[in-house]
Amino acid sequence: MNPRAGLVLAASLLLPAAAAAQAPGPEPAPQLDSQQSRATIEVDLRVGGRVEGVFGRLEGELERLPGGQLKVSVRLDAQGLVLDGPEWMARSMRSPKFLDVQAHPWIHFRSAPFEPALVEAGGVMAGELELREVRRPVRFEVDPESCDAPGYDCDIHVSGEVSRREFGMDAYRVWLKDEVGFDFRVRLRQPEPR
Numbered sequence: 001m002n003p004r005a006g007l008v009l010a011a012s013l014l015l016p017a018a019a020a021a022q023a024p025g026p027e028p029a030p031q032l033d034s035q036q037s038r039a040t041i042e043v044d045l046r047v048g049g050r051v052e053g054v055f056g057r058l059e060g061e062l063e064r065l066p067g068g069q070l071k072v073s074v075r076l077d078a079q080g081l082v083l084d085g086p087e088w089m090a091r092s093m094r095s096p097k098f099l100d101v102q103a104h105p106w107i108h109f110r111s112a113p114f115e116p117a118l119v120e121a122g123g124v125m126a127g128e129l130e131l132r133e134v135r136r137p138v139r140f141e142v143d144p145e146s147c148d149a150p151g152y153d154c155d156i157h158v159s160g161e162v163s164r165r166e167f168g169m170d171a172y173r174v175w176l177k178d179e180v181g182f183d184f185r186v187r188l189r190q191p192e193p194r
Helices: 003-022 087-094 117-121
Strands: 038-045 050-054 058-064 070-077 082-084 106-111 123-131 134-142 156-163 176-186
Touching (some): 038 087, 050 087, 058 176, 082 087, 123 156
Antiparallel strands (some): 038 050, 038 176, 050 082, 058 070, 070 106, 134 156, 156 176
């Protein structure tokens, strides 16, 4: 093969790959701001009202999919849970019969793909909750926007309830109702430049 023909062949193979590497990908998604975001858990007592706990930390990622949809993955620090209630309740919720925070220090929520407009218009965010290594489908409610730039100027508010029995937490039925509420208040920050 003469040298010139070899160069033409090499160029024909390399140019499409180079063009693909330089083609703009999907716009990067905003990042969850762990410092400004928070999540709480709520349990109703059969007598005496509601007990709320704040998770030690909320971490997560927002992913922009090729078609423009988004997916979110959130981790809640169960070991850092601080309960606003009686000490016996704090011990019960952290115990192996409930959240079992020593064996399962993180609670995970992974959303199904959703349209970006959900954050502004509100509606249902479907996904999967992993709690005590049990995974169940869940549906949380996103509140409609309350400001011009949700996530930046105000919280993105997501909330919902799950059945604790479905996650193997069937103790304390005399004192606690089955429903466990989750409440997320999420803030965003701009993605790091590429």
